[in-house]
Amino acid sequence: MTSTPRVSIGVPVYNGGRYLQETLDSLTALTGPEIEIVISDNGSTDDTEQLCRAASADDERIRYHRSPVNRGAAWNYNRVLELATAPLFKWAAADDVCEPSFVARCVELLDAAGDAAVLAYPRTTLIDEDSAVAGTLDDDDLDLRARRPSDRIGQLLRHRVEWHPVFGVIRTDVLRRTPGIGAYPSADISLLAELSLYGQFHQVPERLFLRRYHDRRSIAAGPSFQQQAAWYNPNARNRLVLPEVRLTKELLAGVRRAPLPAAEKARAARMVLQRWALPHWRHIGGELKIAARDLTRR
Known part of the structure; x- marks a missing residue:
């Protein structure tokens, strides 16, 4: 590349040839600041490899890396972060689309906010398998600008729909202080919760993110928690999956890792229990019963 990139865009992909181009x-x-595009191919068996090699040959900003086997989505998402070289980072799913000003507008907000903000993301338009507009999604409640970290995580954990800010532009150094995408269902929620303890989230008012909904999405292709766990980590295919228990545990672990005063950590932990664990207590209790029965059988 002729200049240093300002934003690294990580594209983790597995058999994504249908929409990848x-x-x-x-x-x-x-448009906007200089970018690099880092593709990590998780052992695809369709035409993904050919598409990626052709794209990297045509555009020097694209770097293509391939694993010989599928090591799971969590590994692949973290792999593109590991390979990134820019101070700002964005994940891009291999079936979604960005409007041209997506990155530029997010960087504008981050520059204006300075160190107070760690993430910026635009509003979302939903598209179908043919790229036709299927609707809109409003996640304005994830515009987290409170000064107090515990207030930000408390506001975030009230959200119940989609967690699209994970595809926004994030400060790379802050993101690398976290575990990244964990190898368990809904790991994006715990990651965003931990990031909210480091700084504000700013929402771009324009709809610049086109999120594709189709029957081959990871969750649509594997609706059970067991299948979702295997999507994140193939080695978890035969393990007992307790998604709500695991997510609550990871939310609290993120609070413990955050560089906050003890009193603020305690308040953030209370937010996790009040805003997440308590509303999900029936699911958590049911999972613990399943775990107890499984342990008894073993």
Whole structure:
């Protein structure tokens, strides 16, 4: 590359050939600061490899890396973060589309906010398998600008729909202080919760993120928690999955890791219990019963 990138865009992909070209076309058309596009192919068996090699040959900003086997989505998402070289980072799913000003507008907000903000993301338009508009999604409640970390995580954990800010632009150094995407269902929630303890989230008012809903999405292809766990980590295919218990545990672990005063940590932990564990107590209790029965059988 002729200049140092300001933003690294990580594209983790596995058998994503159906929509990958459209995704890459939208990323290479981004305006604003210099970018690099880092693709990590998780052992795809479709035409993903050919598409990626052709794209990297055509555009020097694209770097292509391939694993010989599928090591799971969590490994692949963290792999592109590991390979990033820019001070700002964005994940891009291989079937979503970005409007040209997506990155530029997010960087504008981050620059204006300074160290107070760790993440910026735009509003979302939903598209279908043919790229036709299917609706809109409003996640304005994830515009987290409270000064107090415990207030930010408390506001975030009230949210109940989609967690699209994980595809926003994030400060790379802050993101690397976290475990990244964990190898368990809903790991994006615990990651965003931990990031909210480091700084504010700022929402771009324009709809610049086109989120694709189709029947081959990871969750649609594997609706059970066991299948979702295997998507994150193939080695977890035969393990007992307790998603709500695990997520609550990881939310509290994120609070413990955050560099906060003891009193603020305690308040943030109370927010996790009040805003997440308590509303989900029936699911958590049911999972603990399943675990107890499984332990008894073993």
